[in-house]
Amino acid sequence: MERIIFLGPPASGKGTQSQILADRLGLPNLSTGALLRKHITEGSEIGSLAKPFMDEGQYIPDELAIRMTWEWVCLNSEGWVLDGFPRTLEQAKKLDALLTDSVKVIYLDVSLDQLQSRILSRLQCHQCGAVSSNGIHEKGSPCHRCKSGKLLSREDDNEEKFKNRYEFYQRLSEPLIDYYQSSGRLISIPSASSSEEISKLIFQSIQYGKAQI
Ligand SMILES: [Zn+2]
Numbered sequence: 557m558e559r560i561i562f563l564g565p566p567a568s569g570k571g572t573q574s575q576i577l578a579d580r581l582g583l584p585n586l587s588t589g590a591l592l593r594k595h596i597t598e599g600s601e602i603g604s605l606a607k608p609f610m611d612e613g614q615y616i617p618d619e620l621a622i623r624m625t626w627e628w629v630c631l632n633s634e635g636w637v638l639d640g641f642p643r644t645l646e647q648a649k650k651l652d653a654l655l656t657d658s659v660k661v662i663y664l665d666v667s668l669d670q671l672q673s674r675i676l677s678r679l680q681c682h683q684c685g686a687v688s689s690n691g692i693h694e695k696g697s698p699c700h701r702c703k704s705g706k707l708l709s710r711e712d713d714n715e716e717k718f719k720n721r722y723e724f725y726q727r728l729s730e731p732l733i734d735y736y737q738s739s740g741r742l743i744s745i746p747s748a749s750s751s752e753e754i755s756k757l758i759f760q761s762i763q764y765g766k767a768q769i
Pocket residue numbers: 681682683684685686699700701702703704705706
């Protein structure tokens with residue numbers, strides 16, 4: 557069974573692509589962002605510890621991220637796809653120390669220019685979380701998936717917030733690229749013209765075991 561980690565800057569499409577790959581491989585997919593929001597809604601201990609950091613738009617402490625993710629990983633020992641963990645070198649090293657199985661790392665290589673134009677046009681359903689963009693659907697139109705929600709700009713999709721998230725990524729997450737590259741586990745996926753094309757590249761590279769692109 558595969559154990560796959562998604563790596564990439566904010567708005568690189570990690571959420572969408574990890575879900576597509578997980579569905580295709582029949583594996584559970586963990587979005588740490590969604591799990592965190594669930595913990596906060598339910599008022600769990602993890603949720604109350606994480607909330608102040610989430611409110612400030614910061615990464616939660618390594619220890620907390622590891623604890624939350626490891627709980628989930630232990631419940632899904634047959635294989636998985638992770639989106640949003642590890643986010644720091646410390647988290648990646650800890651995961652390696654805990655895991656006895658090998659992992660593959662999909663890195664979505666998207667340039668800053670591409671990211672910026674993408675976030676400004678991104679729309680998301682406020683009910684089911686489906687993602688679209690201005691070119692495909694009009695802002696405020698009914699959701700193409702659940703039909704009851706509305707497609708709106710994401711709250712964190714303004715330039716100021718994006719810049720903030722990108723700086724966190726550069727400082728804390730970018731070192732992971734080298735970390736996984738130097739241990740031969742990184743599969744780098746170049747930006748392609750469509751989401752479908754990227755899904756295809758990802759699926760092929762997982763099948764071949766190594767990047768063939
Ligand atoms: Zn919807």
